[in-house]
């Protein structure tokens with residue numbers, strides 16, 4: 001991962017290539033496990049679990065290593081959402097920071113997380129608030145039919 005190797009590319013030309021890891025697309029529980037963060041914290045930045053909207057510095061293996069040298073495991077867990085005794089599999093590879101390799105899981109985090117868990121619930125609540133109960137059930141049944 002540091003020394004170039006002459007490789008024949010798909011366009012049939014030979015090039016010197018340095019190999020690395022591709023982004024890792026996994027669901028959130030596996031992201032937490034791979035990056036060594038506490039469930040509910042962001043695997044990419046240092047936002048607090050209850051304040052994910054604030055701009056925060058990005059996580060890095062270098063930052064986690066600095067925390068390991070100065071804090072206890074409990075302080076890392078409580079203050080930074082880091083599980084200090086989990087070592088990411090990328091720790092011994094050059095140019096491979098697991099926090100940079102994690103990619104958004106479109107199915108679970110965007111479609112299910114945003115659409116199903118928030119928008120559908122909000123629309124259902126809205127329909128129940130602006131209609132009589134029997135009418136709301138009729139509308140929701142009609143929506144479910146589709």
Ligand SMILES: [Zn+2]
Nearest residue numbers: 042044045047
């Ligand atoms: Zn984040």
